[in-house]
Amino acid sequence: MGIHVPPLLPNEAERLAALRDLRILDTAPEAHFDAVCRSAAALFSVPMTSIALIDSDRQWFKAKCGVTADGTSRDVAFCAYAILSDDALVVEDATADPRFAHNPLVTGEPGIRFYAGAPLVVRSGIRLGTLCIIDTKPRTFSEAQRTQLEDLARIVVAHIELHRGRLVAEAALEERTRSQALIAASEERYRTAHAKLERTADLLLMAQEAAGAGVWEWSLDEGVVRNSPESARMYGFPCGEGATAWVDVSVAELAARVHPGDLAQMRAIYGDALHHTTYKLEYRVLHPEGGNRYRWLMGCCRILRDEATGQLLRIVGLNIDVTERRTTQDALEQSEARLALALDSGSDGLWDWSVTTGYVWYSDRWHTMLGYEPGEIEPNIRSWERLAHPDDIRHARALLTEHFEERSASYVCEHRVRTKTGAYAWVLSRGRVVARDEHGAPLRIVGTYIDITERKASEQRIAYIARHDALTGLPNRTVFHEHLEQRLAEVRRGRGQAALLCLDLDRFKTVNDTLGHPAGDELLCQIAQRLRTTVRESDVVVRLGGDEFAIIISHLDHAHQASKLAQRVIDAIGQPLDLGGVLVTVGVSIGIALAPSSGDAPEVLFKNADLALYRAKDFTHGTFCFYEAGMDAAVESRMQLELEMREAVLCGGFALHYQPILRLIDHKTVGFEALMRWPHPTRGMIAPDAFIPVAEETGLIVPLGSWALQQACREAASWPDDLRIAVNVSAIQFQQPGLEESVLSALAASGLAPNRLMLEITESILVQDADAVTACLHRLKGFGVLIALDDFGTGYSSLSYLRRFPFDKIKIDRSFVREISDPGAAAIVRAVVGIAKELGATVTAEGVETNAQLEQVHREGCTDVQGYFFSRPLSAAQAIEFIGGNMVENS
């Protein structure tokens, strides 16, 4: 393949004419042109540069550097291609370019591989030649470098214009000396030339300004630095006549303009210049506008030596004003330094990640935060990947990518990292990209780490507390509603059945009231534990509050699974509990509602399970009950009862009956026990067992008990003086203030002597807050009122209670009397009688129904009897008759 012949431009003739007019071809070398070539060689580190002018059949070098020939034929000239457009021609590898692959300058000497040539454009369309740089190795050439080359080309053009100006001036002078007659004309031409000269100077200035670059040359033997006008301007040296001239200054003058802080660095570099060919530094020079301001210059320099001796000749350089970049960089460095300072004194760790290399600097604090010695963690991103919790990495990466892609202002992520001990710590990591490449890809990101383990722990603790019962640790109502809602949503979508069990402890209130709250709490905890172990893993046990619990059976095949579980729960809870040495037994009632048959909405199902629970409690305690349609009515009737009871308390709808108590030795009536009755307008006479518990639950027992005291005392006041009245007092009445006042006012209102009133209390009162209750009992006793211990032999019965207070009477429960033929029961009765005698108390046997029982209790030492054998409870009128001896039953 032959060599390519470069094409010609349409205005080739005009171009050649312009070139000839310049009379620059084959002229002697000129320093300014040479300087540009040297600067270009230094700036781009290329072995060859030249200013080539394209003649009709040749290229001729006005200036050159590293090139021996004065020119070449136009056919082989790269520059002949470079003048075809206003843009620089760049050939990164000539062997790969069909235009040049077979060019003898490529295939032979000097072996061109890389070529970049910027056209020298004097007027639009007129390109005289190029400023070109050549290398014997292929190279890449950035857009920025292309611009630099084009800027240098503009400097060359400015010199060419200057040359033209000089020609004109010279011609003018010639004319003037040749002919006086032509002086006027030549003066005129001179003026024109002068104007042109100024214009040219302007052009040069503009070119340098556009490039933002100043060129200088320091010839070491002369000790003088020659500055291009732009360079002089940067240093603040006056540019003198015809601003295009280069400005010579001494090194000392120049040094005086440099910031003192940067001089040492400059001196070190120049001192070391022997070992270098190029260097680059940034330094500050006084602002030309004066004051104490400085601007930042970046200098790129090349050190030129005598090729033969190696002796330093001069240094050429190019200055660029980088004030703006430095200002931003300084600000960044300052803020980074501030950040580092602030953080080092705090509890933060720092990191600095070079995204492109993967290198990460971790601060000492970061090491110690994780229990490592400073420097122990490998400074790369893989260390982070190793230490971060596997479950957190994805999330952290996503956040990072978001910031990398500039979709977030900063990277903020909370994640776990493994400490040296192997445990995980929570950290808050914050970072920001501080450097990006020209495409916006992140180069460097810096950030901090704060240890938030404690905060996380308390957050988790709070979240746990919000969802769990503090006492038992069981999930709470919130969790219950969530689960129920979720499971029922599935049921509604046709996914199986579920069951809801509502639980209510029986007798919990009694334990709480009698043994005290700590014991009640302990009981609830033990019950919770039993529930946990009784249900399956898939079932959910929650504490709804108080002594109410619930169980959600998530997956149910048959209803009997629910009843089986309910029975298991009843059996488990029914086992005796050990509360600090006291054995207590409580029971549980359970209401069950099935979904979807008894409802598939949470509120409905819960309401129905609750109704079933009411029903279960209505039966004997310790049972379970399924919801059935119509239960609402039963519950309504119970609520109705409460309502009516309130009314009856207000309107005096209750009555007292009186059961005689007889002395055993002579069967003489010694007194009566007042027993409450509720003569109901539609339900008939309601026995106390049916309404006293409700009265106690609702608190109505307080006004009701007070009424009973008033009524009983008034009635007894009408009896013979030797007859006593016994009134039952509930534990609830002892808890509320006002019992003593109530007793005193009953005595005062009736005029009954205190020693004719006996209060019957159960031992459960003594278990609860024993000191306060005993003190109250002592005060009552101080009024002269008598105190009886009722129902001995039930509940927590223990002989030790007998000694807690000097009772006037002990009443043995009728269950013992019924069993009195049993030697065990008889022995207990005998023991009680023994203690009672010691204490000076009488002993009443309750519920004596037969003569045999009567004889037996007599034998065991009881002093009084009460029971159907002598009389059922009587109305007030009947009681008076009984006293009169007219109505003695069974005798």
Ligand code: C2E
């Ligand atoms: P309590 O204090 O043990 O009263 C004795 C209960 O035994 C009474 O039942 C009485 O009718 C019954 N009873 C007496 N003799 C016999 C007998 O030979 N055989 C049988 N099977 N029972 C006999 P009542 O009147 O139904 O009272 C039940 C409970 O209601 C009382 O037991 C007491 O704990 C409570 N109560 C009654 N009135 C009051 C009151 O005004 N205030 C308070 N707080 N409780 C009361």
Ligand code: CA
């Ligand atoms: Ca009683």
Ligand code: CA
């Ligand atoms: Ca009793």
